[in-house]
Amino acid sequence: MSIQDTHSKIIPAKPLTPLQEFRVYFCQNRGALVGAIFIAIMLLVAIFANILAPHGPAEQFRDALLHQPVWQEGGTWQFILGTDDVGRDILSRLMYGARLSLLVGCLVVVLSLFLGVVFGLMAGYFGGAVDAAIMRIVDIMLALPSLLLALVLVAIFGPSIWNASLALTFVALPHYIRLTRSAVLVESQRDYVIASRVAGASANRQMFINILPNCLAPLIVQASLGFSNAILDMAALGFLGMGAQPPTPEWGTMLSDVLQYAASAWWVVTFPGIVILLTVLAFNLVGDGLRDALDPKLKQ
Template sequence: MDDALSVEPETAVERPGQLREFWFYFRENRGAVIGLYIFAVFAFLALFGPWVAPHDATEQFRAATLQPPVWQDGGTWEFILGTDPLGRDMLSRLIVGARYSFFVGVVVVSIAASGGILMGLIAGFAPKWLDSIIMRIMDVILAFPSLLLALVLVAILGPSLTNAMIAIAIVLQPHYVRLTRASVLSERQKDYVTSARVVGAGYFRLMFVTVLPNCLAPIIVQAALSFSTAILDAAALGFLGMGAQPPTPEWGTMLAEAREFILRAWWVVTFPGLAILVTVLAINLMGDGLRDALDPKLKRS
């Protein structure tokens, strides 16, 4: 009883200590901290976009089509970033568009990570023949250019934002499978796994309770990078007309609608492109910070 009581306070402070250590190494990467702040701003817009936007994203002001931004001759404070060819407020569409882009990232990463981790665990613990079958299927998927494979899948399923998310998740899944399998094969050789086997732990407990928590660090980094890849691929599919369909204010779709006006109204193309660029860059910077904070080999002594 005394031993149990003496260990309990030490266990209670273990998690806060880990969080402090993570933040200590994460904030050493200034780019990652800047990326985190930018990501937080876009996440806020994604959550509260319809209430923050000055106008409805689909409302058309026919008397103000292709109106320039406020700082250019002819611009007004009513439409700070100007309007598109149909008279819709660019700022409102960009703000609401953040919701679609972040929704794509969350759904794609959730589907790809859950399926990839499961198959990676199975491959790491399965007999050699089953492991070979799973990995050869993943190699076939990786052999195709990711955007081309996503285009083919969307063409089969039909152009829509939902089908685009499914296609992107399938394309990203092999990365999680290979990463999880490699981590599992490395962890299986360690003493704590052998000890768990000796005391009678079954395969499910070994996979999900014993081994998986120790494989999460590289998977979290991969999830952050996949989030930006999903946003970029969804924008590319939207630009090609295979993702979100008009009048959805998705950034790639906005680029597709405005490309014929690039010489007459630079703002209708520039602002959606900048939104994609800044968001993807911020998430990639966060991914670098996560890698530095979670990889023990990169931590400074």
């Protein structure tokens, strides 16, 4: 066989599309896959909680106060994870609590990401007095402990789930501003941005059309990690009585309501704590997988 015939039979590999390349690198991280599957399950549970939950979140069974889980002596399948101090089914409240916790996490991430991108773009692109004013405010916000700042804001506006969400949005804002600004400062020196500026592109086109799409990779990773932080901080505010108020089924509030029974009825604090732990861990694993898939330095 001639060399020409051999070369004619070699079929060049078809280049991967950006989506296919992302899927390949993301799927190589087994932890990220497990986290994504867990998050998908939690989303389904949250969406169909009214169908999957065996009881209502506020339904009380006065004859089954602090009822044991099904595998404990005296437990029944009516209350698989047991009941709390007023006879409410823990499994049902965890399912409905997933709806509230994921909604709060989504709200906090979307609002803080949107505002952080806008202010970060302005600071990085315009520079000068605009950059100095925005970044000094950010420095002041970062100088205060985030949870303490959220507690102060909730105490001012009143304890509720929505005030707590807005407080967490305000607390998470500096991280997105700094990340966006640093990415914009790098992209602003690229040749394509300079050429577009010479061609007469407006500031809005430069920021939102030319620069922003090339800054999304680190922002997506930060947003995935922001979900876990929002869920954890909301649980902390609920535990301190500054978040969702009883009888709202929220994971942190569930821990606070039954803390005095932790020694005599371990299940009332164990299962909400485990759900918070697994959800936060799942979002962190997904964030790690997104970093592996989107960071070009890790693909070399």
